[in-house]
Amino acid sequence: MRIGLDFDNTIVSYDVLFHKVALEQGVIPPDTPANKLAVRDHLRATGREPVWTEMQGTVYGARMDEALAYPGVIEFLQWAGQAGHDLAIISHKTRHPFLGPQYDLHAAARAWVEHHLCVAGQPLIPPAQVFFELTKEAKLARIASFGCDLFLDDLPEILLAPGFPSATRPVLFDPEGHHGADAVLAARQVRSWHELAKWLET
Ligand SMILES: [Mg+2]
Structure with missing residues (x-):
């Protein structure tokens, strides 16, 4: 099976890093939950x-290497590779932040x-199958051209987009249960990488 994977907030969790950077900058109270949305909501409120906009450039650029993979990502990629699945990362993001230093976010x-x-120096996904596109439209086109049988994303707006390829099974990654039945109607929903592997195994 060809399995396409979103990147931000699907493979990578930014919760701990946003909280850490916000505390360093002294812009949130210490008791703010270690959660990206809690940091954003406090700054907006x-x-x-x-400050929030510039912090995104810091996290996705200068501090990116400190971001953590979601629990179970490495195990899933190892299992999927051994099971013969063909994996790709297909993401879209701007090249540079909207505010602040002009880091290359794709790099x-x-x-x-x-x-x-990577494990023991070997990439878990072939580098030629890691795609960072500039627009949502280019991302949807890449999901189609890679021939994904399944695509995993944290955003219903991608999975339910009119341009989402009809041959691809949409799967929603929703670890905190943010989305209700509307999102589930058209997309299979998983709460964890482990749950995705269990489902694919059956
Ligand atoms: Mg995402």
């Missing part, structure tokens, strides 16, 4: 949207993949 993400998604 206190009228500091630009930072690719370096993260090289550093974190």
Whole structure:
């Protein structure tokens, strides 16, 4: 099976890193939950949207290497490779942050993949099958051209987009149960990487 995987908030969890950077900058109270949305909500509620915007450039650029893989990602990729599945990362993100220093966000993400998604020096996903596109449309086109049988993403708007290829099974990654029945109607929903492997095994 050809399995396509989203990157941000699907393979990579930024919760701990946003919390850490926000604490370092002194822009959140210490008791703020270690959660990206809690950091964002606090900054918005206190009228500091630009701080939030610039912090994204810091996290996705300068500090990217400190971001963590979701629990179970490495085990899933190892299992899927051994089971003969063909894996790709298909993501979209801007090349540079909207505010602040102009880090190359694609280069930072690719370096993260090289550093974190390997075992014994061997990449778990072939580098030629790691795609960072600039737009949502290009991402949807890549899902189609790679011939994904299945695509995993944390955003229903990708999985339910009119341009989502009809031959690809959409699967929603929803570890915190943010999405209700509407999202589930058209997309299979998993709460963890372990759950995805268990489902594919059956
Ligand atoms: Mg995502």
